[in-house]
Amino acid sequence: MGLDRAASIADLRLKAKRRIPRFAFDLVDGGAEAEVNLRRNEEAFEEVLLTPRYMVDVSRIDTGTEVFGESFAAPFGMAPIGMLNAFWPDADLTLARLCKRQNVPYVASSAASTTLEALAEAADGNGWFQLYVSSDDTVTEGLIARAEAAGYEVMMVTADVPAAGKRDRDIRNQLSVPFRFTPEVVLQCALNPRWALTSLKHGTPNVANYADLLQSATSYADVQKTLITPSFDWESLRRLRDRWKGKLLVKGILHPQDALRCAEMGCDGVVVSNHGGRQVAFGPPTIEALPAIAEALGGRIPILLDSGVRRGADFVRAKARGADFVLAGRALAYGVGAGGRAGAERAMEILLLELQRALGQLGVPRFADVTRSALSDMPASQD
Ligand SMILES: Cc1cc2nc3c(=O)[nH]c(=O)nc-3n(C[C@H](O)[C@H](O)[C@H](O)COP(=O)(O)O)c2cc1C
Incomplete structure (x- = not known):
């Protein structure tokens, strides 16, 4: 199936699945x-x-949207995704450049497989930076200083990683650090020659921002300690707020009281997120957690939302339930996996066309004008 016959993000996901070795998919x-x-x-x-x-x-x-004083062509950007070059070589740069061309934000992950400097250059003014707070303060400060020097003005600190998520598929696939070429992995690579050859050309992906630090890592626990800290608390957030002069967002918020406390602490926005269902199995879907958070915040600071966005109408649903802006993670990643740069473009095109059609069908031509009165469960008298 050619990319032009992929009608949806679900189609692109299936196409990616056929081209990528199972452990990487x-x-x-x-x-x-x-x-x-x-x-x-x-x-x-x-x-x-x-x-x-x-x-x-x-x-x-009109899908144009303003957030943090910037105008974007659409109400969504690319969510931060670590190690994405393992999915498809050069995925990070491909998506950063695409976001620039489309004038939407690109969020560079701390754990990206491309350095934050190279991603700032590729996103060319449209880049935001995502921070994982490390157990080692000097590592965290090093990243912040680099992000500042690279010109990022928006930083989102990810709060929902007091521990790494337990992902059963990765355990079954025996993903390990350093990466081990087991016979099964070799077989999976052989069955996906295009992925294997392109990957060979680009070299083994790593968490580029920490490349020096992780050279000596011998276990996944080492990597985790460098990347995240279980002791990150409100006091740590206060220190970050004092340290970062640009816009500071907190990503991974699910409770209204946490959202309110972020606003009271002077944060500039929250990202209602459950890390795309990668952290806990028992938590609420973000679109369900959103209304209570929107009510608690009462418009004090912008609300972003991610996790589970697969259709253009999802941006409208999120706005109707109280979000100001949305991030898409896997939806765009599947595009790159399905067809590199052309696949990423197709994913973006599908989301934008679906969004435009949803607005037209809804009878709300400007995305900015979507309110909760669009929701079917609002009493008609509230229009
Ligand atoms: C493979 C993968 C890696 C991720 N890496 C990061 C990361 O480095 N930092 C972060 O804050 N969130 C990370 N996330 C979470 C995303 O930023 C985002 O919250 C999630 O993908 C949204 O869900 P969706 O993929 O269903 O859109 C990652 C998600 C995936 C799928």
Whole structure:
């Protein structure tokens, strides 16, 4: 099937699955434990119904959105994804450049397989930086100083990693550090020659921002200690707020009280996220957690949302339930996996076309004008 025959993100996912060795596909596609949260994220979006209103002139659709004083062409950007070059070589740079061309934000992960400097250059003003707070303060400070020097103005600190997620697929695939070429991995690579040859050309991906530090890592526990800290608390967040002069967002918020405390501490935004269902299996889908958070914040700071976005209408659903902006993770990643640069472009095109059609069908030509009155479960009198 050619890329132009891929009608949806689900089609691109299947195409990626056919081209990528299982261990690498699972690394991105999988979720925590039995993947209940991963599934629920997507299902919960489908449960949010919007009622179309007709006889509205929708000949001009406007998906433009402003957030943090910046104007973007669409209400979504690329979520931070670590080690994405293992999924498809050069995926990081491909997506950063695509986001620049489309004028949407690209969030460079601390754990990206490309340095934050190279990603800042590729995203060329559209880059935001995602920080994992390390157990070692000097590592954290080093990353912040580099992000500042590279010109990032928006930083999101990820709060939902007090421990690494337990991902059953990765355990079954025996993913390890340093990476081991077991006979099964070699077989999977042989069955996917294009992935294998392209990967060979680009070299083994690593967590590029920590390359020097991790050279001596002999276990996954070593890597975790460098990347994240279980002691990250409100006091640590206060110190980060004092340290970072740009916009500071907290990613991984699911509780209204946590959102409120972030606002009170002077943070500039929260990202309602469950890490794409990769951290816990028992948590709520983000689109379900959103209304209470929006109510608690009462418009004090912008709310971003991610986890489970697969359709253009999901951006509208998120806005109707109180989000200001959305991040797409796997949706765009599947595109790169399905066809490199052309695949990433196809994923972006599908999301944008679906969004435009959803707005037209809904009778709300400007995304900025979507409110909760679009929700089918709002009483008609509240229009
Ligand atoms: C393979 C993979 C790696 C990720 N790496 C990071 C990361 O380095 N930092 C981070 O804050 N979130 C990371 N996330 C979470 C994403 O930023 C985002 O929250 C999630 O992908 C959203 O869900 P979706 O993929 O269903 O859109 C990762 C997600 C995936 C799938």
